[in-house]
Amino acid sequence: MVKDHIILPVSKPTEGSMGKTGLWRTFRPVIDYDKCVKCLLCWFYCPDIAIKIRDDGYPEIDYRYCKGCGICWHECKVKAISFVREGEEVG
């Protein structure tokens, strides 16, 4: 039992404990599923666990939490991920 006067912030792992961090994004990674080979490097490197693996084995970006760091785009070996300014289309 912790004493009442010992006040400490201890948090347990939970989805989105920091809120919808996707709002921080300036650039957006977009997966081209015609080029994706399901290697999952993007899923492995994503520092925010914002890439999930779908039932069909393809990665999917969770835009609620993706901050747009661009690491997945940088790491993708088959260039299946493009990085576009928010509000603009993949071009």
Place this chain on the structure above:
Amino acid sequence: MKKLGKKTLVITGNYAVAYAAKSARVEVVAAYPITPQTSIVEKIAEFVETGLMDAKYIRVESEHSAMAACVGASAAGARAFTATSSQGLAYMHEMLHWAARARLPIVMAVVNRAMAAPWNIWSDHQDSMSQRDTGWIQFYASNNQEAYDTVIQAYRLCEDEDIYLPAFICLDAFILSHTSMPVTIHDEEDVDKFLPKYEARHWKLDVNNPVTNGNIVTPDYYYEMSWSMDESMRYVKKKFPEICKEYKELFGQWHGVFTKGYKVDDAEYVIIAPGTLFEESCVAVDMLRESNIPIGALKLRVYRPFPSEDIVSVARKCKMLITLDRALSYGFNGPIFNDVRSAIYGETSAPVFGYAVGLGGRDVTFNDISNIVRDATSKLEKGLHSSFVYYGLKVGEK
């Protein structure tokens, strides 16, 4: 009662601290060498390497990393230790706040050394005094036995479930760190009775129950956490007297609690000083008493939390306090002088005369302290109430 397993060795202050880490069964040591601390962590490395001490020894690339490693180890529930001096302590500064705010009971030895520039490896309290507001409990040892005993007492205090704060024990460079004196060392089995294995009951890094400490906290919560640390400092005042009493019953050693007086009961003038400055003051007291000067000395054993109550009770019974500072608060006197004046404000009107001494390791002898007492006495006779003086300043001399 079973006879204690103990031995008396003639060892330096640094070795006394290393033996204390061994007696306290420290589990993780992360260290980086710096003069004049190095022989502490060298001796511990030898204990670990030869199997005399069962601890993980982490050789890090800096003092910042040394404290960061201690933070990690303590957060995982281990008893962690390190030692440093001067620039090394300053380099740890950020992690000192982290250790205290995460409520990790790390204990460290600080061998007091002057701050650069210019380089100077001798005794000066500027390094530890600069860390005053990090939330660490601060002890100042006045001899090697006290350094040994205080490390063990500090773990017991810091790991108390009402406290969970870190502490450092200061030793004056060379005057204690490299000077040999007899020190009684106790077997780990006996120390176990006083200092059981550390159990982190407040929070712990555990792979089976993952938690994080240190995530962002909004203004709604942070304020109370800072209050909580100050509240634990108040518990130090409550708990440490019992701990010192129990230590004396088990091991026979007594160094006072927050302060220790020498001939203060009938004293009209009292010198307040930390560490070895107190020991030297006792010699001056004996000398001045031969000239019928009614003087005593009070050791400032704990600097944070500040022992205001002890100082007020001494100040109420005497006509004058004299403080010795081996550090400065540039632009506002010396830290001990300021704190003593602040502690007695509104409680008693005893005059306080402050003296800066021994900066950068300049010798402070009993003759110097006697001169200081005579200077303060003449100020009192002139009706002065307070002053801060640089004793023995050589400015203007050729």
